[in-house]
Amino acid sequence: MKKKKILVSILLLFTLFLGGCFSYKDMNRLHFITLAIADKDPAGRDVLYTESFAAYRGNTQEGGTIQRVLLETWGNTLPDALANIQTTAPFPTDYSVNKAIILTEKIAKEGIGPYLNGFERDQDISKKTFLFIYEDDPAELLNLEIKDEPYLGIYLENIMTFQGNQSRLLSIRLNDYLNERLQGSGINLLPIIEIQKEAIGERVEVTAAAVLVNDKMVDKISEDEILLYKLLNGDASHGEFSVPHPNEKGQFISLNILDHKVKENLSYDGYEATLSFDIKGIASIQAAEGPIKLLDENTRQDLINNAQNSSERNVRRFFEKFQERDIDLLDVKNRVEQKYPHADLKDILQRTKIEVNTEIEIQGSQVSTDFH
């Protein structure tokens, strides 16, 4: 018993010398990073911008004040910059509550792998952080004054957390990206943000998504293409799309997707692969440009036909666009390999054709019950 007590006491004593992520920290003696931006300067050095919050003694008796602190450091590598940033602030920086990592377009085109590696290997950095691509000057982004949320990192996190299920919005966290980059064709999408210059006040919006092949940005997809991508992957539970008006030429009708199911199938005949999607959807009429005769059977059928044709056309265009650019966005190569392990995979994307069958049911329109 005495030996056990001595052993436990020694073990407890050792804990006093533990360092790193297990060490004791007081929250008022830290800079909590909310946003990290990685960039490269013209000299080829890695630049790290951070946005953080830190508490300072205030004049009030109840507590202190909080300040938004912007830091900028350089290094030959990102870990160097991460280390150098410690010397620019009075208190140690803490990445455990970091909300967002933004990588500039310059870095994305060169390859984000080494940068993510830096964020990945630092155990202190939260892996739940959202990833973004930004195409302009990071300093401009950091100097924005968004009235309703002064912390850009929290602003971006809120968009992704509370609006991430929007059909035209793509969100991805660092841990998900680190997993997905090792799977399949090595093609991933990262949301692109930009400053909304035409709006009243200064805002940041998510406008598109960058297509990364093996961690290098090769292309971009628009918001509408994000919707198609999410629909085909079963990620979008709802969304809107427009189809030609059956009664008024040149006008459109907006449909709201209420529910949809995608059944995909792949066949391979020894040379050519066929990727087929059977899409069954339920939609309601969101808005119409001009009157529509919904009681007319032919009108309704025309509307359904327009919706189905429009969907099929859009999916086919989306696939063929990236097939031409040899970007395997729908992970065809991996799908063929999984189903036909002995298939010839060389240029399989170019030997793949797509079949789309859509069946859309339109369930009337939205009903307003209170006109007040």
Add this chain to the structure above:
Amino acid sequence: MKMANFKLEDIKIKLENISDINYREIKCGRDLVTIVFFKNLCDTALIDDFVIRPLLYYDPSRLFKGINIKEITKEVILLGPAEKIDTLEEALSYLSSGNILIFFSSSQEVIFCDAKGYPSRAIEQSSTEAVIKGPREGFTEDINSNLSSIRRRLKTPDLKVETFQLGKQSKTEVNFLYIEGMAPKRLIDYVRRKINQANNKDYILYSNALEETLKCKGTPFDTIGYTEKPDIAAQKISEGRIVVMFDGTCFAVMAPYFFIENFQTTDDYTMNKYMANVGRAIRILAFSLATLLPGLYLALSTHHFKVFHSIFLFKMTIFRAGIPFPTVGELLIMLIFFQIIREAGIRLPQPIGSTLSIVGALILGEATVRAGFASQVTVVIVAIAAICSYLTPKLYIPIFTWSTIIVIFSSLLGLPGFITGFVLMVSHMAGLTSCGYPFLYPMGTLKTFKYQDVTSRGDLDRISKDVLTKDDNS
């Protein structure tokens, strides 16, 4: 005929300089009778009516034959039992227990009889174990009154009462109660042996002398129970436990006593069972919060910031901005402040005590924040822990001890330290016994699990009555 080996003069020498001793002399025929008693321990009206008056009216014609002590004890003195006494030690012992000694000038024999009569506190409502619906009667300092309270509830001849005297000089009367056939023999022998072991001092005035002999050593947990209410004592006796009552103490000691009983109240059995179960669940939750919350707060706020929502983290950081102490120091300061306030509230007279609590809670809490000793969040955490500790007052010292240990572990290692502290506490509790039974009973006794009244109680007719007996036999 056996004579006493002492005289009245011996008593007078022994009781020199004692102002409350009374020597009452009366003539009984030609004989001078001296009645010795402590006027503060005896009822003088009783002595007048049932001792002096009969002696005065004693038939003088019979005195010619000389004093017949046997006749006097059987026919004259109406107080009972009146018996002869042989030694000076016995005489002094009876005298100080409220008996009277009667000396006869013509005889060397001395008799004594019980004439106890002293003021005692009336039976009042229990102040430490309040109930909503249930008996309110509490024990007093008079052991006979306490015994009658229990006897009225358990009208069975199997209720045995053994009497001991503790303290070589104080001779404090101790009653040892159990139901024969219900209480395990092993337990009875164990407690009886411990009572004898406890009798090693000249003066034993408090029941704690026995409690400490029965309790496990080196733990803040009470492994022996106590109660101020006769209904609880009777209930425990009926379950096969042993109750020990001390003269001069308004608490009865109960053995064995299990951890889970700290969460049980009389109301659990007198009120709607659903309400009782909610109340018990709240008490268990309160104990958990009081013990674990300070440590958990410290572990999370100094090692694992990411578990907090960022808005809350912002707030906490602002509150801590002007605090010069580390969080662990701040928390320990507040925990100790709270203990000081609590101790002061208990020690001060009641009207001032409640005022002090308000001062402590409102002014000191607010002032510590304004003075920069502690942040608002820490004050809230300590306040929640403090309020929670009020729900289980018998666990107040274990809560303080273990919450402090867990706080220290949490400050060293964060959540792993918190869990280590928690596991140590549970291991410590699991290692305790109460009169040979595991303190965490019925946990760890699954083969003979029949204590169906742990975290919740079922219908009263389904609760096991013979909690201990079968264990003893098996």
